[in-house]
Amino acid sequence: MENLTPVQKELYDWLVQYINTNKHSPSIREMMKAMKLRSPAPIQSRLEKMRNKGYIDWTEGQARTLRILQPHGEGIPLLGKITAGGLVEPFRDEQEKIDFGSFFNLPNCYVLQVVGDSMIEDHITEGDYVIMQSITSIQQAKDGDIVAARVEGYGTTLKKIYFSPSKVSLKASNPKYAPINVSPDQIQVQGSLMGVCRLHQK
Amino acid sequence: MENLTPVQKELYDWLVQYINTNKHSPSIREMMKAMKLRSPAPIQSRLEKMRNKGYIDWTEGQARTLRILQPHGEGIPLLGKITAGGLVEPFRDEQEKIDFGSFFNLPNCYVLQVVGDSMIEDHITEGDYVIMQSITSIQQAKDGDIVAARVEGYGTTLKKIYFSPSKVSLKASNPKYAPINVSPDQIQVQGSLMGVCRLHQK
DNA sequence: AGTTGCTTAGTACGAGTGTTCTAAGGTACA
DNA sequence: TGTACCTTAGAACACTCGTACTAAGCAACT
Known part of the structure; x- marks a missing residue:
């Protein structure tokens, strides 16, 4: 620059x-x-x-x-892209920065820590922190969204939501868990997934 | 309040x-x-x-x-644990808070954005932001660590590192990529994985 | 019906603000 | 010395903006 x-x-x-x-x-x-x-x-x-x-x-x-435009204060420098495949991708010189503090700075947000492996195929695993945005009505959820939903008898779980004319389907992204099919009035959607954060221990 | x-x-x-x-x-x-x-x-x-x-x-x-104003201090409320399996885990009332700004506030850190799917079995996928801590010597890496390493002819990639008496092995966590085996002086380890962050678009 | 308290509509005013213009000052260079 | 170019000064304008004020609407309660 x-x-x-x-x-x-x-x-x-x-x-x-x-x-x-x-x-x-x-x-x-x-x-x-x-x-x-x-x-x-x-x-x-x-x-x-x-x-x-x-x-x-x-x-x-x-x-x-x-x-x-380029605050040199908050944040961690974003150095570039790294390939997981094996191709060469050079480190960039420009010092773009990411501030994870404001990364998820959205209204009505909260964090949940994940237990279990039902969302494993969406790469959300045990111990991950999921950043959720509050939802007051089921209408705010869109087909395929990952939501925190409460169903009587099942507790509150993290699932993908799908709508059909008569019912709502909550699907895990792990074949060993069967989908839950209920009518819309039996389900209470509490939040929608905005992001995932994972801390690797040393 | x-x-x-x-x-x-x-x-x-x-x-x-x-x-x-x-x-x-x-x-x-x-x-x-x-x-x-x-x-x-x-x-x-x-x-x-x-x-x-x-x-x-x-x-x-x-x-x-x-x-x-942020009178609650920085951060997003951590409301509790959510099960992906199907068990009930009640929401906690205590308002523990997570500040992702200081979550990864470690010395000598930088961020890379992931391209490709070679770490897919460790649930690091395309577009994820990986928070790396700088490493100056290969001795700072431990067996099984996920590192950003540069090998002549392969470029800089994100892999798991394993040490054996004579050589260093870089393994993808995706069976379609073969491990790279080189002598320690052919490899340059640039950083070690501290965390992963993913933003879900709406 | 009457009262009270709160919210909204509408208007007006003065200060703050971005912008534009002309003129003066300053510097580099031939 | 003279010229060209850029910076600064100063003033002026139109618009935005925060603020204040009055009147009207509206719900709750007596």
């Missing part, structure tokens, strides 16, 4: 710090004062150049909508 | 979603339209109540400075 000039870097660093502490962007006039300038024009010029270089972006005409 | 009324919760969830995707706060009039209201007053009323309850805050008089 193209480098920043000294004045651009000074502004960029100040912006990162400001947004980090205030959790929102400053206005152009605030930047102006922080850079000890007496006119908004230089700030605007620097911002446009930094946008062209891919460091920042904002929504035109709207106040305080500036955002940092 | 004091609970939110339904309309407050609807607005709160929308705000979290908006800020998550746009990286800045909406204006009151944007909230107004999103809530299908025709006046800014109800939004203002709801915001003030949510601020009093400690959910949000903003800087008075300044545009788009609203921010979500």
Whole structure:
């Protein structure tokens, strides 16, 4: 990526710090004062150049909508792709970052730890943490979704849900477990799978 | 913490979603339209109540400075265990929390995205993010560890490593890929698997 | 029916804000 | 010295935005 000039870097660093502490962007006039300038024009010029270089972006005409595109703060660097097959895939130089804290930062989310092996063919295994998003009505689930559902007599389990005109089918992704077929009013869908996390012990 | 009324919760969830995707706060009039209201007053009323309850805050008089407060500390609530087999496991009331941001907050870590299916039997599949810890010497790897290793002629791949007196064996966990057997000086181990993360698209 | 309390509609105002324009200042280079 | 180019100053404009205010709607209760 193209480098920043000294004045651009000074502004960029100040912006990162400001947004980090205030959790929102400053206005152009605030930047102006922080850079000890007496006119908004230089700030605007620097911002446009930094946008062209891919460091920042904002929504035109709207106040305080500036955002940092490549924050070098939170997160773990994503170095590239690795092949499991055997082909060569070079490590990238660009330092994209992943912040797993906000990776699953969705409203109404909770985590469950998996016991058992009924979702093994979807690569969800014993001990995995599954990130679920709350569901209040069964209508919010779509055909094939992996859901946490409660059925009388079966308890709460993690299954794939399929809809047919008369009934709802809950299928494990492991052939040794038979599907559960019930009418929609016998089932209570509590959440829908958003992600999976696994910690390998050493 | 004091609970939110339904309309407050609807607005709160929308705000979290908006800020998550746009990286800045909406204006009151944007909230107004999103809530299908025709006046800014109800939004203002709801915001003030949510601020009093400690959910949000903003800087008075300044545009788009609203921010979500996280009084429960970072993280997603861990509600309990869920069985994949069919047994009943009740949801826990205790609100243990998991912060995936610090979940993988280990020194010398980086992330790779997986291509291919050679680790499929260890439930690491295409598109998964693998969290690796840097390794400088092959001695830091233990028998059976999943490592990112570079072998001349094979590129950098994700495999299980096994040591024998004379050679090092890299095995995929997929029978259609043959193991690679080389002498220790032909292999360069770059990292060891610490965790796996997967995002399910909706 | 009347009262009370809360929510919503609608409007208005002033300050904040992004943007644009012209002019002045400064620097590099011929 | 002169020219070209970029940066800065300063002002002005139009629009956005937070805020305040009044009136109307609405439900619960007396």
